[in-house]
Amino acid sequence: MPKTAARPVETTAVRPVPVPPQAGNRWRRRLADQSRAYAFLIGGLLCFALFSWYPAIRAVVIAFQKYTPGSGAAWVGTANFTRVVHDPEFTAAWRNTLTFTLLALLIGFAVPFVMALVLNELRHAKAFFRVVVYLPVMIPPVVSALLWKWFYDPGAGLANEALRFLHLPTSNWSNGADTALVCLVIVATWANLGGTVLIYLAALQSIPGELYEAAELDGATIWQRVRHVTIPQTRFIILMLMLLQIIATMQVFTEPFVITGGGPENATVTVLYLIYKYAFLYNDFGGACALSVMLLVLLSAFSAVYLRLTRSGGEDA
Numbered sequence: 597m598p599k600t601a602a603r604p605v606e607t608t609a610v611r612p613v614p615v616p617p618q619a620g621n622r623w624r625r626r627l628a629d630q631s632r633a634y635a636f637l638i639g640g641l642l643c644f645a646l647f648s649w650y651p652a653i654r655a656v657v658i659a660f661q662k663y664t665p666g667s668g669a670a671w672v673g674t675a676n677f678t679r680v681v682h683d684p685e686f687t688a689a690w691r692n693t694l695t696f697t698l699l700a701l702l703i704g705f706a707v708p709f710v711m712a713l714v715l716n717e718l719r720h721a722k723a724f725f726r727v728v729v730y731l732p733v734m735i736p737p738v739v740s741a742l743l744w745k746w747f748y749d750p751g752a753g754l755a756n757e758a759l760r761f762l763h764l765p766t767s768n769w770s771n772g773a774d775t776a777l778v779c780l781v782i783v784a785t786w787a788n789l790g791g792t793v794l795i796y797l798a799a800l801q802s803i804p805g806e807l808y809e810a811a812e813l814d815g816a817t818i819w820q821r822v823r824h825v826t827i828p829q830t831r832f833i834i835l836m837l838m839l840l841q842i843i844a845t846m847q848v849f850t851e852p853f854v855i856t857g858g859g860p861e862n863a864t865v866t867v868l869y870l871i872y873k874y875a876f877l878y879n880d881f882g883g884a885c886a887l888s889v890m891l892l893v894l895l896s897a898f899s900a901v902y903l904r905l906t907r908s909g910g911e912d913a
Contacts, residue, residue, distance in 0.1 A: 750766070843899065
């Protein structure tokens, strides 16, 4: 039989199956991304360790030493604390600091809340008044204190000039032992007013409008709406700002340093200003650090309360 030619076998091109990325490549890319993140994190931690944690730990150590720069240190136990406590300025500094904190709560805590209520009720020019209220925060603290020092000047200061124009008796203001601390509280309140007002304003604008509408339908007055709606709805923010204000006002330094220099008659010497005097005027770093440790312990208690409340999300407020 005759042989027939074999039919050629048709072949089709086989496309290569795409190979998924290797697991090792994915792991290396993930490691590279995490390495960059950890690098930034380690940089921040190093800055905190160098400029915050190390000085704090070093201050605690020096509090138990007789330390003189360039001459070494010797352990003296609690002698620095004993010497500081028996200093007549110690009692005056703590009394002034606690009085300043109390006055700041009475004046500097209520005024921003009232201003926030007023701004929240405005229908026009809200943005303008917010900027005006926030302007003092933008002024450097030392510049602000110098402006108020001129304002309080008993001679040609603006305050006494205004009183003379109105034919009213003048005052010593920051030069008077009875009025100096109150003057500093007014300065601190004015300087920090803007930030507090904006925080309160944000809290007020988060309150549901239905609550106010229901209160108005029930015939509630403005004071009743504030008492039964506004304050309960913002109590967590109020408590947080109160704790932060206590922590901040107990560290007041710029105002007494620039305006009064701790006078007159130690009427405005605060704990932080006394720490400055021990360190840079008396050259007693052991006493300065002992005072710092005392202040640290007290502020740590308020900070612990603040962290506890923020962590619980306001449930305990």
